[in-house]
């Protein structure tokens with residue numbers, strides 16, 4: 001899994017660290033309740049489908065692992081619109 005946090009910094013986090021990582025971001029509870037949704041297709045994100053996590057407009061955004069969503073994410077990153 002790949003995480004963009006912040007934009008130029010890509011962190012690869014092991015599955016074991018994922019809960020801690022989400023806890024640090026303050027979204028672990030939401031994540032476990034299935035309330036974190038893909039920024040692009042609005043599907044509920046699970047441990048399995050989580051592709052990336054990044055901050056935008058002071059909120060934590062997540063992206064699922066669908067090819068279409070990953071493509072949209074890379075477009076977004078290329079345009080530099082992801083900001084803390």
Ligand SMILES: [Zn+2]
Nearest residue numbers: 038041064069
């Ligand atoms: Zn998606």
